[in-house]
Amino acid sequence: MGNSYSFFFALVCLVVLASTLALASAYCGPIKADDRDRLQFALNLEFFEAEFFLFGALGHGLDALAPALAGGGPPPIGAQKAKLDLVSRQIIEEFGYEEIGHLRAIITTVGGFPRPQYDLSPQNFARVFDRALGYKLVPPFNPYLSTVNYLLASYVIPYVGLVGYVGTIPDLANYPTKKLAASLLGVEAGQDAVIRALLYGRAYEKVHPYNITVAEFTNSISYLRNELAMCGIKDEGLIVPLELGAEQKTETNVLSADANSLSYARTPPEILRIIYGTGSEYEPGGFLPKGANGRIAKSFYKV
Template structure:
């Protein structure tokens, strides 16, 4: 478990930022992380390979439904309904107003997530699709929580390309860091090879999304008086606050946190040694539930996640 520590050499007066607005966003993120300590909330959990991989299906279902709905206006039930294992259809998803390039990317991501679900189902065994909340109102609540006030008009992820990319920033990254944390805990070759292959694609998806956002970092998100960098900084801060285990993301950083202390970009999410961050299942649940507690479902999962790991926390509530 890698806990964030403030670098001894941070000198904010000499750190060149790409955009002044990012300066406030980054230190908002740091202030949130400063309140976080690494304790038992951040310890790895004990679980079987099957349970660990099936836990990841909760995120794969979310990604599949969000990307398919956003690009095609249809979900998993239109492409591979058997993978849902009788789980309820998601609520609130919609086709997004995407530019042609982003549309093609998100469509590809959606099909990739169907493949991920099928690979797990075939090699490990599947779980029932949990109830998912993809509504604009759910994203509105998340973004309001991230920025610290009610946005007017309410944030709608399906309104534009940049809105959808910002909403996407919330999702694949959580699966990516979850897989990084899972692999060292796996025992069998079958599980390791499967998750390593899943991680490769998840990290690629996250890198593409972060690159698209970084290219727009200084762009104002209409009609708000905030840039893309502002929003990503606030969303990163919220994820770290909810997870309670340190600073683990951001598309822009001061040089003291950049690769070899030579860059302010963090297009590929990494810590000071350019290694991927990891998260445990409880950290992931705190984020995707939006409650800061693995025992209190909500957010994208109104009834909580499925599989033994997620259900074990709900039974303890």
């Protein structure tokens, strides 16, 4: 335990250092937007989750199950059915159907926009995991290859939506949109908790064929998201030093939360920096190679 403690303590120190240096150039404050634009921004993540979960469990996505919700937007690149055990497949299938409901609820309430172009290919996920680990994995990480791989890839997604809703709700002006966002947050938080709990059950297992544990993967992914967002520590892996554990009494971290065990919050620019993988809300890439949709995201497009 001493070696793992030293590793995670060093990791936290690096996060703090990187975040402190980055704060000089990254804007971490609120943005100006109305309720409609704030909730529509969330569609970028809801589309992402819907396609990844539906393809992972069923081998097809919105175009087969709810084509009208896609609004004529292009199908995701490289999404495919994952090799999941029965229980995990049932959970992920349920998550996919829940995302259809989320899309419908947002579009019905504030209107929508066409599904953006997503890159959900194994090659893109491999690039994300290589960057998180700091070197190229051999063989390249494939999220669709096994249950644990898919759960690790899923670790990347709902949490970003969760902290986005936490950041959005205080800035909403009207009761109907606040109610909708709170309801969406409840389910997003549940999805994230289930994924983290499933991974925590394997925390010290090494992911085949890599000499890396599940917990180490999650810590690396969380570190990368903090680094890309450039607004401090708002993301933590499954095992942390006592300083970051609940009441500084546990190294387990099934739920990621602050010193008072409250959810972290992120702004739209932070979220774009993460899902673009560029560390800049002005430079699309990563999971959204052509950029996100909606007024908030497009306000950052370079002219």
